[in-house]
Amino acid sequence: MRVGKVIGNVWATKKDEGLEGFKLLVIDQINPRTKEHDKTIVAVDAVGAGPGEMVLIVGGSTARFAANQHAPTDATVVGIIDTLEIYEESE
Amino acid sequence: MRVGKVIGNVWATKKDEGLEGFKLLVIDQINPRTKEHDKTIVAVDAVGAGPGEMVLIVGGSTARFAANQHAPTDATVVGIIDTLEIYEESE
Amino acid sequence: MRVGKVIGNVWATKKDEGLEGFKLLVIDQINPRTKEHDKTIVAVDAVGAGPGEMVLIVGGSTARFAANQHAPTDATVVGIIDTLEIYEESE
Amino acid sequence: MRVGKVIGNVWATKKDEGLEGFKLLVIDQINPRTKEHDKTIVAVDAVGAGPGEMVLIVGGSTARFAANQHAPTDATVVGIIDTLEIYEESE
Amino acid sequence: MRVGKVIGNVWATKKDEGLEGFKLLVIDQINPRTKEHDKTIVAVDAVGAGPGEMVLIVGGSTARFAANQHAPTDATVVGIIDTLEIYEESE
Incomplete structure (x- = not known):
């Protein structure tokens, strides 16, 4: 899974009905070791x-299962991170 | 899901019959935070x-479900973006 | 889906039987907007x-369905491109 | 599969119930040939x-099967590496 | 599918039982057009x-089917390349 920060929202009136009722969050994917930004996704x-929260994102077909099995998504937020501990800087 | 702009069309007479009847759009994938261009896909x-519209694209096996379960696609446009709000520039 | 050019062939006697009977094409994946080369795949x-033709390639599990549901492939050519029209250079 | 080093842990109280009971490890993905770091994932x-161990990580839908078929994960640790032998530096 | 060279082996005593009995090969993925190295995987x-052989690797869920449907792998060697012919250097 990827780590990311909730940095925005998307509204789309014309969309697949399977997405109805879901909040669509803009996520800034971040490398938890180097803090570098990676691709921004929805x-x-x-x-x-909520805004600014650090979250866990699952991708691929599993994202569909994590939503409600029918939502046409390949990225779903499955956790809000309380603590991310790095034991030691990886050589 | 990825964000992108509709920048073109593809026509292919010789193609998998599962793609018959579908418009094949050329999508310039764009990072909504940095506005950088990413890979251009179909x-x-x-x-x-329509041309120039900002859209939501789903990938992987879910793209097949979003089309009609049979179309041999790994990328499907599932929404036309009305508004994409970024709360704050992600550090 | 990705756009690419057929630039070669692969022969492999010792291979999964599910690949028997299929032509294995070397594809130079190309960004249709910038014309940059991306990863070359089979x-x-x-x-x-045929050689030199511009094609549409589907990836992931859908590639298996596009072949014959059993071929162990994660990339399948599903269309030969007649025309690829770019409306306007994406800003 | 990818090779990586266990460099941390994630705690998330608010998460998909399918993740309950699983340890969520921060993995520094490393290229075993060049020792370069790649994306850090969970x-x-x-x-x-355990901390500092070199592990094998599987991704995609297979990661779900490797966990318990229901956990909404796209990355699962499926082996602890005893030895990784490189025969010769690849030209 | 990707092209790569067998450059090593991995031994892991503690691993998912679905991997029992399979040789785990270290593969240097190579771009067959530019000969550049890409990510090294298992x-x-x-x-x-065998060591040094050029092989075809399939990824994603299809890799599971190519192994024995149960092995928790997202990369499987499905062919040993006899010949890889490039018709012409892709512009």
């Missing part, structure tokens, strides 16, 4: 994440 | 997107 | 593409 | 890997 | 590939 929110 | 249009 | 040919 | 631990 | 060997 994910279905399955846990009620 | 996606099946499932919502009637 | 794809199962499902539409009879 | 993976479900299915084999009891 | 793949299940389904065709008996």
Whole structure:
């Protein structure tokens, strides 16, 4: 899974009906070791994440299962991170 | 899901019959935070997107479900973006 | 889906039987907007593409369905491009 | 599969119930040939890997099967590496 | 599918039982057009590939089917390349 920060929202009136009722969050994917930014994506929110929260995002077909099996998504927020501990800087 | 702009069309007479009847759109994938261009792909249009519109694209096996379960696609347009709000520039 | 050019062939006597009977094409993946080269891959040919032809390639599990549901491929040629029209250079 | 080093842990109270009971490990993906770092991800631990251990990570829908078929993960640790032998530096 | 060279082996005593009995090969993925190295991965060997051999690797869920439907792998060697012919250098 990827780590990211909730940095925005998307509204789309004309969309697949399977996305109805889901919040569509803009996620800034971040490397938790180097803090570098990676690709910014849009994910279905399955846990009620708010602006600025650090979250866990699952991709691929599993994202569909994590939403409600029918939502046409390949990225779903499946956790709000309380703590991310790095034991030691990886050589 | 990825964000992108509809920048073209593809016509292919010789193609898998599962693609018959679908518009094949050329999508310039764009990072909504940095506005950088990412890979340009071809996606099946499932919502009637037009030239220049900003759209949501789903990938992987879910793209097949979003089209009609049989179309051999790994990228499908599943929404036309009305508004994409970024709360704050992600550090 | 990705756009690419057929630039070669692969022969492999010792291979998964599910690949028997399929032409294995070397595809130079090309960004249709910037014309930049991307990763070169090997794809199962499902539409009879020839040397130098510009083609549409589908990836992931859908590639298996586009071949014959059993071929162990994650890349299949699903169309030969007649025309690829770019409306306007994406800003 | 990818090779990586266990460099941390993630705790998330608010998460998909399918992730309950699994340790969520921060993995520094490393190229075993060049030792370069690749993307740092979070993976479900299915084999009891500890801090600093070198592990094998599987991705995609297979990661779900490797966990318990229901956990909404796209990355699962499926082996703890005893030895990784490189025969010769690849030209 | 990707092209790569077998450059090593991985041994892991503590691993998912679905990987039992499979050789785990270290594969240097190579771009067959530019000869550039890409990510080095670990793949299940389904065709008996030996050190230094050039092979075809399939990824994603299809890799599971190419192994034995149960092995938790997202990369499987499905062919040993006899000849890889490039017709012409892709512009």
